[in-house]
Amino acid sequence: MTRLPITKTPKPYVGGAFIRSESGRTFPIRDGAGNFFANIPQCTRKDLRNAVEAAAKAGPGWARRTAYNRGQILYRMAEMLESRSVEMVVAFNPAGEKAGTSAAREVRCAIDRLVYYAGWADKYEQVLGSVNPVASSHFNFTVTEPMGVVGVIAPDESPLLAFISLIAPVIVSGNTVVALASEKSPYPAILFGEMLATSDLPGGVVNILTGFRKELVPTFATHTHLRAISAAAAMGGDERKVLRLGGAESVKRVQFAAANGANAWFDEAAQSVYAIRDFLEFKTTWHPVGA
Amino acid sequence: MPSLVEKKSSRTPARAGRPAPELIFGDLWEFDPAPETADPKLKARYDLFIDGKFVAPKAGKYFDSINPANEQKLAEIALAGRDDVDAAFAAAQKAFDTTWGRMPGRERAKYLYRIARLLQDRAREFAIAETLDGGKPIKEARDFDVPMAAAHFFYHAGWADKLEYVAPGRRVAPLGVVAQVIPWNFPLLMLAWKIAPALAMGNTVVLKPAETTSVTCLKLAEILQDAGLPPGVVNFVTGAGDVGAAVINHPTPAKVAFTGSTEVGKIIMRALAGTEKKMTMELGGKAANVVFDDAPLDQAVEGIVNGIFFNQGHVCCAGSRLLVHEPVAERVLAKLKNRIRVLRVGDPMDKNTDIGAINSKPQLEKITELVASGTKEGAEIFQPSCRLPSKGYYFRPTIFSGVTMSHRIAREEIFGPVLSILTFRTVEEAIEKANNTPYGLSAGVWTDKGSRILKMSVELKAGVVWANTYNKFDPTSPFGGYKESGFGREGGRQGLLDYAKLI
Numbered sequence: 001m002t003r004l005p006i007t008k009t010p011k012p013y014v015g016g017a018f019i020r021s022e023s024g025r026t027f028p029i030r031d032g033a034g035n036f037f038a039n040i041p042q043c044t045r046k047d048l049r050n051a052v053e054a055a056a057k058a059g060p061g062w063a064r065r066t067a068y069n070r071g072q073i074l075y076r077m078a079e080m081l082e083s084r085s086v087e088m089v090v091a092f093n094p095a096g097e098k099a100g101t102s103a104a105r106e107v108r109c110a111i112d113r114l115v116y117y118a119g120w121a122d123k124y125e126q127v128l129g130s131v132n133p134v135a136s137s138h139f140n141f142t143v144t145e146p147m148g149v150v151g152v153i154a155p156d157e158s159p160l161l162a163f164i165s166l167i168a169p170v171i172v173s174g175n176t177v178v179a180l181a182s183e184k185s186p187y188p189a190i191l192f193g194e195m196l197a198t199s200d201l202p203g204g205v206v207n208i209l210t211g212f213r214k215e216l217v218p219t220f221a222t223h224t225h226l227r228a229i230s231a232a233a234a235m236g237g238d239e240r241k242v243l244r245l246g247g248a249e250s251v252k253r254v255q256f257a258a259a260n261g262a263n264a265w266f267d268e269a270a271q272s273v274y275a276i277r278d279f280l281e282f283k284t285t286w287h288p289v290g291a
Numbered sequence: 292m293p294s295l296v297e298k299k300s301s302r303t304p305a306r307a308g309r310p311a312p313e314l315i316f317g318d319l320w321e322f323d324p325a326p327e328t329a330d331p332k333l334k335a336r337y338d339l340f341i342d343g344k345f346v347a348p349k350a351g352k353y354f355d356s357i358n359p360a361n362e363q364k365l366a367e368i369a370l371a372g373r374d375d376v377d378a379a380f381a382a383a384q385k386a387f388d389t390t391w392g393r394m395p396g397r398e399r400a401k402y403l404y405r406i407a408r409l410l411q412d413r414a415r416e417f418a419i420a421e422t423l424d425g426g427k428p429i430k431e432a433r434d435f436d437v438p439m440a441a442a443h444f445f446y447h448a449g450w451a452d453k454l455e456y457v458a459p460g461r462r463v464a465p466l467g468v469v470a471q472v473i474p475w476n477f478p479l480l481m482l483a484w485k486i487a488p489a490l491a492m493g494n495t496v497v498l499k500p501a502e503t504t505s506v507t508c509l510k511l512a513e514i515l516q517d518a519g520l521p522p523g524v525v526n527f528v529t530g531a532g533d534v535g536a537a538v539i540n541h542p543t544p545a546k547v548a549f550t551g552s553t554e555v556g557k558i559i560m561r562a563l564a565g566t567e568k569k570m571t572m573e574l575g576g577k578a579a580n581v582v583f584d585d586a587p588l589d590q591a592v593e594g595i596v597n598g599i600f601f602n603q604g605h606v607c608c609a610g611s612r613l614l615v616h617e618p619v620a621e622r623v624l625a626k627l628k629n630r631i632r633v634l635r636v637g638d639p640m641d642k643n644t645d646i647g648a649i650n651s652k653p654q655l656e657k658i659t660e661l662v663a664s665g666t667k668e669g670a671e672i673f674q675p676s677c678r679l680p681s682k683g684y685y686f687r688p689t690i691f692s693g694v695t696m697s698h699r700i701a702r703e704e705i706f707g708p709v710l711s712i713l714t715f716r717t718v719e720e721a722i723e724k725a726n727n728t729p730y731g732l733s734a735g736v737w738t739d740k741g742s743r744i745l746k747m748s749v750e751l752k753a754g755v756v757w758a759n760t761y762n763k764f765d766p767t768s769p770f771g772g773y774k775e776s777g778f779g780r781e782g783g784r785q786g787l788l789d790y791a792k793l794i
Contacts, residue, residue, distance in 0.1 A: 127459050132783055134765035135442065142769050142785060145749075227774070241565045248560035250729075251553065251572065251775040273460065274793060281773050282785050285748045287758045 013193030015054030016203015037094040043211035045219035051207040055149040055176040058204025063174030071121030078114035080195040091191045110161045117168035144280040146174035147227040151220040155232035157262035159185035169275035186210040221246025228253035233260035325642040331420040336367040340512035342382035343522025349374045359426035359648040371528035379526035380543040383468040383495040386523030396452035403448030405518040410441040424506040426648030440483035446766035447487035463791035465493035470544035475501035476605040492790040502531040571779030575704040576732030579725035580610030584618040586737035598761035604708040608733035613712045632675045649684040658707035665700040722750045731773030
């Protein structure tokens, strides 16, 4: 008699725990052959608010970590993904459109992207900050600081690579994230959440929601504790407008990543210290020089 | 002859550890008037500056610019219509396509150096014009606004041929035409902050000054002509909010840079929500100025006074919330009262004046209303009994003690010479209170302890932190806000990048 395998209940990763939506709603996803694969939680704006709370709680501790430590944790995330890359490639099957070699390529690129940003953790400050030669007797310097809680809205294309390309430059500087996974292909992000749980990343630094953009994007736009939004260039004009319009109420920074289109995420141009800069504040301190 | 020192017993000589006797000047002496009298060389009527020429507005309408110190008409200013705004953007686009956008950086630099030099040449005249038009004390216009504006042109000039160092690892390119709208508190200086980096990067500009302070902007147009700046590189359209709306909503500009209130900043952000225009927003503030018990109190009092009464408090980064450590709260309050008793309020053209005229009648009404709310909500008011001129818009320096976080005067930007004093017991409480605001433009901290300064600097959520000093500015030093005080920076390499695109 053949053994019936145990299927996994997919759960979003919020506040270091695996949750179901408070709404009790789900939507089904199917594998490449069109068979039922699993039910994905259809998160609500209340789930989003809870996730923001978890991210806000994790924020100060994460920002206070040394840059060296944050770099090691991002590198650890790459280690986790590399060691479970076979499992991640298979996870693309229910994504519907990718299988085999193209999924493997995306996973490899996502790992390399994490390593790229891990290395920036203790370097971007020296590239972006400055000591300023003011024309008075003051020591004057400009350093960067994280903005706080950042909302990330992942596109449907390259569901793992785009997701990681948007998240890594935000958290490397000490921001925390509430991310909405690809609506069409949420499963790689869910699996990535399970890897985050074992990668030394403190709970609440990355919070992953699944669900429908139509329901959640307006709340991303208007939630005042989200200091910034990071979304993909491919996002349509209507959604962009919703984000900017809602964001205006709290003077939110709304950024759209440079990479545009599924292939663009694989380019070297899709990774940059300026993607880190987009989610930093500059703080200038003046101090008199004297005895 | 009246005694100059506080009474003290002759039998107990001053010992170490005892505070030195203070000089109390009170109203013992009158100051003789010391008016600045040089000619500001104003025209009776100012036209729009479009495509390198002064042109009359197509509809032929003008409005009066008032000297807030005496309510007299200073000049007539052109009221731009939609056609005029169109013409300004057409000129800017043409200049970007044909001259400025193609010019080598080293040549652009030379124009900016010229502008800086010509402004220095005419500094006295510009300072007087600035004071007449805006009401700020002549000593501030003379010693701060005009020299700092020239410094901004000089600093950014040198960047124009070194742009490959602005964004390490990437190349930069100008955005195209930029639309800029600036406020009335530092008319010439804000103009320099906006124009200099935009031009250094190779952009062209359409700028609208505030309707109450257009004069020095249009005087600068004369300098742009004298400098031989190619036509259309900089265009000035004047008028009120509707002209500003026409400027920011125009389809031509690739970027909108705004300095002004958070309220208007949000309106602009909403208006541009459906577009891909880049934005820089330098908005309001409600800065905390935090004084610890180990601070050098006399220096701190000078810093507090400079922080809130500089430019009549019309400063977005003004230290309008004073947070004082409880052990020294009474002493600081007593010293502050003594200090503001001798502030000279009145004619901005007098070289002795510390606090000049409030910029406009509506602003005076706003300040008056908020001060009334402070009294009504239970804070204790102190104002010195100085005489105010009978004509013009003036407001006495005002301090409120016993203020709590829920009072309107502790939450809303007053933009006037009004200080709200709160107290705290622990470092944590100071940080909590300082950050408990939607704003985050600036903050001050006064303490003798270096490690505490650095901790406060990290914890205060503000774009500029002044430690044992306040209201210091420099073209090399990035300025801008956190949270609802806006985004983007002005000054330094960081500010320059906001006028570029990465390629």
